Amino acid sequence: MNYLRNMVTLTPFAPESTRPEPIEGPALPWNPSPSDTILVRSYLVHLKLPTELALTIIDYAQYYPIVRGHRDEELKVVASNYKGNSAAALYVVSEPIPAIENGERIKRKTVKFKVRSRDQGWGGEHGCPGTYNGSFTWFEASILRPSGSAKVTFIPLNMIISPRPTSSSLERYHVSLAAPSNTPNDPVWHIQRNMCASPQERTYEVEWRDGSTFDPLPGSGDGQGFCETLQPGDRIAIWARALYPGWENHVKEVGVEVLLEID
Numbered sequence: 001m002n003y004l005r006n007m008v009t010l011t012p013f014a015p016e017s018t019r020p021e022p023i024e025g026p027a028l029p030w031n032p033s034p035s036d037t038i039l040v041r042s043y044l045v046h047l048k049l050p051t052e053l054a055l056t057i058i059d060y061a062q063y064y065p066i067v068r069g070h071r072d073e074e075l076k077v078v079a080s081n082y083k084g085n086s087a088a089a090l091y092v093v094s095e096p097i098p099a100i101e102n103g104e105r106i107k108r109k110t111v112k113f114k115v116r117s118r119d120q121g122w123g124g125e126h127g128c129p130g131t132y133n134g135s136f137t138w139f140e141a142s143i144l145r146p147s148g149s150a151k152v153t154f155i156p157l158n159m160i161i162s163p164r165p166t167s168s169s170l171e172r173y174h175v176s177l178a179a180p181s182n183t184p185n186d187p188v189w190h191i192q193r194n195m196c197a198s199p200q201e202r203t204y205e206v207e208w209r210d211g212s213t214f215d216p217l218p219g220s221g222d223g224q225g226f227c228e229t230l231q232p233g234d235r236i237a238i239w240a241r242a243l244y245p246g247w248e249n250h251v252k253e254v255g256v257e258v259l260l261e262i263d
Helices: 034-046 051-061
Strands: 066-071 075-078 086-093 106-118 137-146 175-178 189-193 202-209 235-243 248-262
Touching (some): 034 051, 066 086, 066 235, 075 235, 086 248, 106 189, 189 202, 235 248
Antiparallel strands (some): 066 248, 075 248, 086 235, 106 202, 106 248, 137 175
């Protein structure tokens, strides 16, 4: 349960003129702020519940802030149209990770991606069509971190960078690409590859967890180090990629949700 409902009790058979006006509840789905989560935790502790039980209740209710980014406009990324037959199109950018005060910390609990797309529907090496092998259209995530003291400016969607995104290609917007400390020269994470040479549009859901390691599904990335790298103020950028002549990434929808936990 991640929202609150307001309820009004009406007296049976009360005259119409004396009945209270209905109280409108918040629009669904309710997305609590960091302050909301901290306040609910303090209420539970005030009720003499152990802190561990209060945290368990909040966790069970998933009463955490969620940072989102979503877009459902069609975009076709054609590798052959760009230098080196390689293109990265910025499809969606999330809201920034919020910052909180009073000594509280934000942990990135989970990051969930949803991708709806396909490739050009033909081509590929022998044995690859219908699999994720030999597929050269895919999606990547990067972490946009404010650079310097200048305010982050509007970052245009559908911006094409060839052959791939770099911090130098984004500095005009006062952001840089953050990378894991163990791989500082690789500031992108593979999300999902399209099925090779398939004309059928597919929906993929990929979830990465803070500190967790797992075997990814076919065509998916494992997100190693992604959640741990996110900081307050960061935004998540999702790039639609296409590489080599003839390869096209047909994008229909991409979304990202970051579930935050307050420590």
